[in-house]
Amino acid sequence: MAKKIESKVIDVLKRGTPFGRLEEGDVFNENLKIEDVWINMGPQHPSTHGVLRLVLALQGERIVDMEVVIGYLHRGTEKLAEFRTYHQFIPLTDRLDYLASPAMNFGYVLAVEKLAGIEVPIRAEYIRVLMAELARISSHLLWLATHALDIGAMTVFLYCFREREMILDLFEMATGGRLITTYYRIGGVANDLPDYFLDRCEEFCEIFPKRVEDYDALLYSNRIWLSRTVNIAKISAEKGLALGLSGPSIRGSGVNWDLRRSNPYSVYDKLDFEVAVFDGCDVYARYLVRRKEMLESCKIVKQCIEWLKKNPGGEVQAKVPKVFKPPVGEVYQAVEAPKGELGFYIVSDGSQRPYRLKIRAPSFANLMSLPEMCKGHLVADVVAAIGSIDVVLGEVDR
Amino acid sequence: MVKKALMVDLITGLRRTFYYFFTKPITVQYPKEKLQPFPRFRGFIRLTQKEDASGVKCIACGMCARECPSQCIEVKGEGKGKERYPVVFNIDFSRCIYCGFCVEVCPVGGLEFTSFYEGAEYDLEWLHFDIAKLQEDYKKWERTFKK
Amino acid sequence: MDVLMSDILTALIRIIVVFALALLTVAYLTYLERKVIGHMQVRMGPMRVGPHGLLQPIADGLKLFFKEDIVPTEGYRLTFYFAPILCLVCALILFAVIPFDAKFMISRLNIGLLYILSIASVGVMGIILAGWSSGSKYSLLGGLRSAAQIFSYEIFLGFSLMGPLMIAGSLDLVKIVEAQSVPFIVYQPVAFVIYLIAALGEINRVPFDLPEAESELVAGFHTEYSGMKFAYFFLAEYANMIIVSAIATIVFLAGWKGPILPGWMWFLIKMFIFIYFFIWVRATFPRYRYDQFMRIGWKIMLPLVLANIFVTGVVILFIGGY
Numbered sequence: 085m086a087k088k089i090e091s092k093v094i095d096v097l098k099r100g101t102p103f104g105r106l107e108e109g110d111v112f113n114e115n116l117k118i119e120d121v122w123i124n125m126g127p128q129h130p131s132t133h134g135v136l137r138l139v140l141a142l143q144g145e146r147i148v149d150m151e152v153v154i155g156y157l158h159r160g161t162e163k164l165a166e167f168r169t170y171h172q173f174i175p176l177t178d179r180l181d182y183l184a185s186p187a188m189n190f191g192y193v194l195a196v197e198k199l200a201g202i203e204v205p206i207r208a209e210y211i212r213v214l215m216a217e218l219a220r221i222s223s224h225l226l227w228l229a230t231h232a233l234d235i236g237a238m239t240v241f242l243y244c245f246r247e248r249e250m251i252l253d254l255f256e257m258a259t260g261g262r263l264i265t266t267y268y269r270i271g272g273v274a275n276d277l278p279d280y281f282l283d284r285c286e287e288f289c290e291i292f293p294k295r296v297e298d299y300d301a302l303l304y305s306n307r308i309w310l311s312r313t314v315n316i317a318k319i320s321a322e323k324g325l326a327l328g329l330s331g332p333s334i335r336g337s338g339v340n341w342d343l344r345r346s347n348p349y350s351v352y353d354k355l356d357f358e359v360a361v362f363d364g365c366d367v368y369a370r371y372l373v374r375r376k377e378m379l380e381s382c383k384i385v386k387q388c389i390e391w392l393k394k395n396p397g398g399e400v401q402a403k404v405p406k407v408f409k410p411p412v413g414e415v416y417q418a419v420e421a422p423k424g425e426l427g428f429y430i431v432s433d434g435s436q437r438p439y440r441l442k443i444r445a446p447s448f449a450n451l452m453s454l455p456e457m458c459k460g461h462l463v464a465d466v467v468a469a470i471g472s473i474d475v476v477l478g479e480v481d482r
Numbered sequence: 483m484v485k486k487a488l489m490v491d492l493i494t495g496l497r498r499t500f501y502y503f504f505t506k507p508i509t510v511q512y513p514k515e516k517l518q519p520f521p522r523f524r525g526f527i528r529l530t531q532k533e534d535a536s537g538v539k540c541i542a543c544g545m546c547a548r549e550c551p552s553q554c555i556e557v558k559g560e561g562k563g564k565e566r567y568p569v570v571f572n573i574d575f576s577r578c579i580y581c582g583f584c585v586e587v588c589p590v591g592g593l594e595f596t597s598f599y600e601g602a603e604y605d606l607e608w609l610h611f612d613i614a615k616l617q618e619d620y621k622k623w624e625r626t627f628k629k
Numbered sequence: 630m631d632v633l634m635s636d637i638l639t640a641l642i643r644i645i646v647v648f649a650l651a652l653l654t655v656a657y658l659t660y661l662e663r664k665v666i667g668h669m670q671v672r673m674g675p676m677r678v679g680p681h682g683l684l685q686p687i688a689d690g691l692k693l694f695f696k697e698d699i700v701p702t703e704g705y706r707l708t709f710y711f712a713p714i715l716c717l718v719c720a721l722i723l724f725a726v727i728p729f730d731a732k733f734m735i736s737r738l739n740i741g742l743l744y745i746l747s748i749a750s751v752g753v754m755g756i757i758l759a760g761w762s763s764g765s766k767y768s769l770l771g772g773l774r775s776a777a778q779i780f781s782y783e784i785f786l787g788f789s790l791m792g793p794l795m796i797a798g799s800l801d802l803v804k805i806v807e808a809q810s811v812p813f814i815v816y817q818p819v820a821f822v823i824y825l826i827a828a829l830g831e832i833n834r835v836p837f838d839l840p841e842a843e844s845e846l847v848a849g850f851h852t853e854y855s856g857m858k859f860a861y862f863f864l865a866e867y868a869n870m871i872i873v874s875a876i877a878t879i880v881f882l883a884g885w886k887g888p889i890l891p892g893w894m895w896f897l898i899k900m901f902i903f904i905y906f907f908i909w910v911r912a913t914f915p916r917y918r919y920d921q922f923m924r925i926g927w928k929i930m931l932p933l934v935l936a937n938i939f940v941t942g943v944v945i946l947f948i949g950g951y
Contacts, residue, residue, distance in 0.1 A: 129847065173551075236915040238912070239669060256522070274582070278521075302495045302498060462918060462919065463846075495913045507673045
């Protein structure tokens with residue numbers, strides 16, 4: 085009887101099971117040893133936010149090793165830049181972090197202006213900051229939406245999208261594009277804001293803090309949310325800095341480092357805002373940082389509106405020659421994009437096109453800290469960790 | 483402790499969703515109802531007509547074709563100076579990224595944005611607009627469904 | 630002979646009515662869920678098929694019916710086919726003992742509650758088998774999770790019903806209802822809350838939907854399923870939701886008892902309050918992690934529910950029953 089059962093079992097194993105297949109010559113029931121289970125998470129997986137692929141080695145549900153595989157969205161943006169004029173490259177920067185395209189434009193045009201020494205009209209500066217901060221809110225809203233959805237709270241997703249829709253409407257009003265705005269130009273912005281824009285924007289700033297209460301009611305002190313985020317995916321400040329973590333992710337580890345403050349560009353030094361820093365080092369701290377940043381951005385937007393209302397009219401674009409040729413040289417300019425430090429390094433040989441353009445994408449650097457965060461945690465925590473560093477694959481793969 | 487045992491944090495969440503259960507949905511039922519895009523909306527691009535309706539404003543200078551980042555415009559013109567007019571004007575909307583540089587750079591305002599955006603088509607050829615198609619009224623292609 | 634025939638006939642009619650209604654309710658439960666969650670999320674839910682999307686469940690059913698039936702090459706074919714059927718059958722035969730009214734039920738068992746608990750635990754086997762036979766690691770993880778989850782939550786589910794049972798002094802569902810001159814929720818509030826939580830775990834719903842946590846395990850144990858086999862799991866899940874609500878109604882809310890309205894109506898109203906609650910919870914909460922979920926079960930709920938049984942026992946001993 086026992087023999088019969090054993091032969092049946094071997095039969096089944098030979099046909100193949102989820103644990104593997106018994107091959108000819110394999111010895112059954114001897115030297116049973118524990119092996120890691122390798123799981124492919126992505127590139128098509130509901131919570132890898134695009135086409136990120138993670139290869140996980142699991143012991144049960146615990147992660148012992150992890151490898152991040154990227155490149156599924158590689159479009160060769162840096163190489164493409166060498167075949168576009170400085171002006172023509174602007175729409176391509178939109179497509180890096182497509183969730184905050186004004187912020188991406190901002191970094192690029194600042195770098196080019198620094199290279200060519202162009203003075204930007206003050207009104208354009210305020211409009212730029214206004215747009216960049218709106219983009220930050222919109223990007224963080226989408227982050228909160230998907231992060232909460234990954235952890236299972238699906239209603240937050242739709243509440244966030246409701247507010248994001250309002251911001252996209254504002255973008256459409258001012259720039260004509262909803263997602264891909266292409267609003268910034270070398271030496272200013274494309275055109276002045278339409279007259280009804282500021283009122284609508286003010287309206288949004290009034291509503292938005294109230295709407296943040298909606299998300300708080302569902303997440304902020306919810307015990308399930310807390311148990312899923314507190315003490316999960318910890319990364320210390322030293323480790324984070326060593327891995328090049330930047331933006332809200334490093335501010336969640338208690339490092340007070342925000343380029344808007346520590347290395348002010350544009351008119352950020354004239355604006356009053358707080359840098360959100362929390363030192364929990366975990367997913368929850370990063371959530372708090374982004375949550376506070378949304379409110380602070382809202383404050384900055386209000387100040388910009390105030391200034392723009394006080395000083396109507398005026399130039400929004402500096403005189404830039406039609407055939408734009410910056411001097412020979414090289415330049416690095418970094419801005420605080422919603423995901424972290426976004427840098428553009430441009431080498432110019434004096435022609436119409438950049439000789440070389442390198443993008444320091446925040447998500448790319450942030451992603452490298454993911455294995456560090458996840459080791460020793462459970463599969464469910466990987467999802468929380470990915471959400472907490474807020475990657476956009478368009479920016480990672482470029 | 484008492485708060486935790488009474489599940490105050492969970493009840494706040496439940497209350498919020500219950501409140502929204504009785505508010506009006508914000509959905510716009512797309513094919514039945516449509517949002518009107520704002521005036522600056524960057525939809526499909528169109529050739530503008532002269533005021534006296536004697537032809538297109540375009541002078542076939544080729545600025546738009548040079549400026550286009552995705553190289554989807556093709557222009558050939560005939561004539562000299564102010565008399566110059568386009569013979570060939572193709573926009574390939576399957577490549578167009580709607581950045582608006584062509585409209586911005588045009589010296590005579592020969593191109594304009596329409597609010598038409600429903601360009602999802604089964605036929606790729608349909609998106610290759612030539613000079614005749616670029617002067618048509620795009621409104622007729624808008625998707626409208628009656629209830 | 631005639632008596633026997635008429636007995637069989639009435640039984641058959643009852644079976645047909647109950648099962649047809651059950652399946653229809655299950656189908657429309659998906660619609661209800663989508664509508665309720667939709668409105669909680671300031672959107673509308675299904676609106677296209679039929680007026681206000683009323684025909685949506687039928688359209689979904691048709692779609693699933695005509696879908697290709699895929700069996701993964703690494704899968705174990707027999708079990709793969711068998712698992713969803715087991716799940717659905719176990720869910721549906723539970724309807725046999727639910728008393729919708731003082732008279733209307735398919736069969737009256739004197740161990741009705743025991744029957745429900747035991748059959749429900751057999752249903753778990755379907756999920757485990759599905760997870761194992763799919764030949765996918767995601768399914769396997771989902772299956773294992775649900776094995777641990779459902780087996781342990783079965784215990785709290787059973788224990789939380791113990792208090793009311795001790796008061797009623799019977800396992801017969803009809804007798805339990807008849808024993809409630811005052812609904813047991815008044816005597817047993819702790820057991821009621823624990824029952825609700827355990828029920829959420831038992832039927833794999835948010836915040837305890839770990840076996841099919843879509844953001845972690847894609848779709849858990851039914852990742853590899855498609856077409857009608859997937860629909861079976863789906864139906865089983867919603868049928869279980871009805872069953873769990875029905876038991877809560879019977880044991881804690883005095884079943885069909887109520888003024889003015891007929892009994893079956895009261896029963897349905899009370900049952901749908903529970904169903905609405907389950908949907909409401911799904912719209913609100915995030916998902917627990919697997920180990921945290923087990924910890925809640927064994928470290929908080931088990932002591933609580935045992936204490937509840939103990940206190941109930943002591944009270945009955947001294948007062949001598951209600």
